Amino acid sequence: MTVDTTVRNLTTIDSSSSEINEKQNMSTTLTSGDSSLTLNFLSKAGYWFFSSVTYRQAGNEVILLPESEVFAPLGFAYRCGQNVTFSNRINQTLVATFQDLKVQPYFMDTSNVTLIYGDSINCVGFFSVPIWSGLFVVFILLAITFYGIMMMMDIRTMDRFDDPKGKTITINAGE
Template sequence: MLILGWDASDDGFGYATAKPRQISRRTDVAWELRRQLMATEEEDSLSYPPLNVTNGNYTCILFYASNFSLKANDLFFIDLTNITFVNQNVDISSSKCSDINTTLSLKYTKPVSGINSLEIRFLMTNVFYGGSARNWSTLESVEIVQDDKKFAKFNVSVISAPAEYSFHCQLVGTSNLYPARLIPSNDEAKNWDVFISRFQIQGFNIENSQFSYASDCTSFFTPGIWMGLVTSVVLLWILAYGIHMIMQLTTNSRFDDPKGPALSVPQTE
């Protein structure tokens, strides 16, 4: 529910909402409303509620994926989607929340024949960066522990967002083709393939047990856009150089000055 009103002590409209909180006093009201509508539409499109981790009376972690699957040693294919989000047959008691570090721990008992136990950890940090003058939430690493003895660790690329936002990416995993990659950090991690689609996670500043506006992993300047921009710049430079050279063309002044000496052409027999 959104309430608009006039606040005599402010220069603009004051508002209250159950959606993501205002992150800057200078944020334009219309843009803030647009972000709230986008967040509402995204939450409405979820097939099932996100996994909710609580710390006392408040939610500290939200996690969602439309497909959450693993492959181990090219032998075991493990689909964790239903048992994580639909049936929620997963142990999250080892998850930890704080204002600086958050760990989402997902423990499964016999998720597939041949594996007795499986734990997946998502490790997130909340750090202030002076360059942007704000806190950023970053998924630092993902860990997989099989049968309490085999430990695989993955470093994570480009999964970060302002601390007030959630993070969303259409494809996350170990494939080189995914915009957000899980990069093996040890030898055991090379035995695992991870596939996550419509990935969304938030580990800080959650309000009303709902995702905040999502910062997407796909940048506005995609490789195709960069190629088009570079090509356009090169063509414009060639055009400008050609026009400059044409403007520099001149004719001999002897043919243009009627008062100049006559042109003498010697004649020979």
């Protein structure tokens, strides 16, 4: 959590509580000392969205919005190894950054007492840097192979000294 230029790490949580209302909105409040973070989630059309973070301290309340969309299908978790940042759009004095975030607000109904994360949707996207690098190398090798095959198909036999009216050479293979 960054307020102006002061960085405050909320690594210890004193208490937490969750609440779901009839409109499929869910909020989870994390309290540490005199400040609290409320994580607000929204469920719509088979997906859940991490809509905002509400920061409260000493009677002041600031709503922080995500800089990039955080969402996943219901029953799936959202996982991001990069920093996920929520900021105040009016003035950038307050920023909440989650490092190595894994979140799933709506768990599937299970008979287990403990809740288990579903499959994760990653924030990187389908084409990551290693995938692009692998595809680039494969395309280069395919181009080299294609060029080599085209050059081999272009090889001409030397028939300049053959006499078309003369006797042809025959080789019998039956000995």
